[in-house]
Amino acid sequence: MSFSSVIKEELCRVEAPRECCTRAELAAVFCMNAAPIMAGAPDAVSQPPAAERDHIVTENAAFARRVFNLLRGLYRVSPDITIRKNRRLKKHAAYIVCAGAQSGPAHSPDADIDKLRRLTRKTCCKKAALRGAFLAGGSVTDPEKLYHLEIFCKRPEAARFFAELMARFSLKPKITARGEYEIVYVKESESIVNFLNVTGAHRALMSLENIRIVKEMRNSVNRIVNCETANLEKTVNASLRQIANIMYIRRTIGFDALPPSLREIAELRVGNREIGLLELGQIANPPLGKSGVNHRLRKLDQIAEELRGANGRRAGPSLSQKNQTFSIRERP
Ligand SMILES: [Zn+2]
Incomplete structure (x- = not known):
């Protein structure tokens, strides 16, 4: 009907x-x-x-x-x-x-x-x-x-x-x-x-309301999925940037020049590219919280930036890491 x-x-x-x-x-x-x-x-x-x-x-x-x-x-x-x-x-x-x-x-x-x-x-x-x-x-x-x-x-x-x-x-x-x-x-x-x-027509009204609720729910699920995809992309981009910076440090001054705490995180990050900050902290020795891992990775970013700056002064302008973008498909 x-x-x-x-x-x-x-x-x-x-x-x-x-x-x-x-x-x-x-x-x-x-x-x-x-x-x-x-x-x-x-x-x-x-x-x-x-x-x-x-x-x-x-x-x-x-x-x-x-x-x-x-x-x-x-x-x-x-x-x-x-x-x-x-x-x-x-x-x-x-x-x-x-x-x-x-x-x-x-x-x-x-x-x-x-x-x-x-x-x-x-x-x-x-x-x-x-x-x-x-x-x-x-x-x-x-x-x-x-x-x-x-x-x-x-x-x-x-x-x-x-x-x-x-x-x-x-x-x-x-x-x-x-x-x-x-x-x-x-x-x-x-x-x-x-x-x-x-x-x-109050019964028809109720069934229309039900259809409306289901439709709105479907839309909001789609919105959430889109939002999560965007967040995932952000996480992946951050991870790619960190790995690129760590590799740069290894090429220029080597991991031996890093303090032991930063060296450990640098090695763990490069060795476990797919995992998030939380899991990265769990495999550290001793284990670290998410913010501890984040803090060390930021320090590594900073060191890489400084190295690039110093190299840039010596060897002319180099690729600025800040302006370099990564997408999910690119692997460094
Ligand atoms: Zn009347």
Whole structure:
């Protein structure tokens, strides 16, 4: 089942205890009626005639049942419901709920934007209208792939109205044209979460949050791995620099010229190139802490620098160790 279907299933079960909200939700559904009302795939349906403002056509049985129940609850009259097999609907059944069939247009909800505006003054009714609009023309992309929620509107004034409603709940809606129709959409995961909260799809909200957490965790693991790689590279570069300096000392003055403590570390470093400072300290005799090893290696760096300086004064400029860079792939 697609994420859109999961949300719609849940929204169809949201209770509408107040009459004001029932009116607002139905008005939103029937305002969307000028657009093809299809769960999931609005583009797949042919256009209903503009005059058919008192009925909805949908492939979604739960949505058809909800509209039927809301109409019956509000007008105390059972609306007509028919099932149509349609090849254009890929052989899925289409449910047609007809509001005014039995008792005339007086028992039809308002499909007019101005009336819908008056019906949605209260916050509870705004929420109900957004729920109706989403049930009638909304869809959400699989959040594993992309954060995208949209409401497909045939009439531009409907798109503007629902965008206004969404903005009231800080949902940051945008409007774009798709062919001759307009789409109200939100892109941010935060806004989609808020939309699900506002319309009452709390279980879908939880599963979206879980997907969000896993995605964020994956990103932060990648960040940590990248950071550790960078640290490793720094350690390797430092080790390469130390070894180059020690080899320079051996070539110029020889290890015999070093004090015994420095000579030991110099020999251990050259003999064990792959290990870290901690392990290097452990094989010293007596064992040294990491900072002790670091201290001695810095001294060796210093001696090498001084030797280079002295040689430079005698034999002209030589390669400056400070500006020399090493990468992991290079071995001295
Ligand atoms: Zn209300």
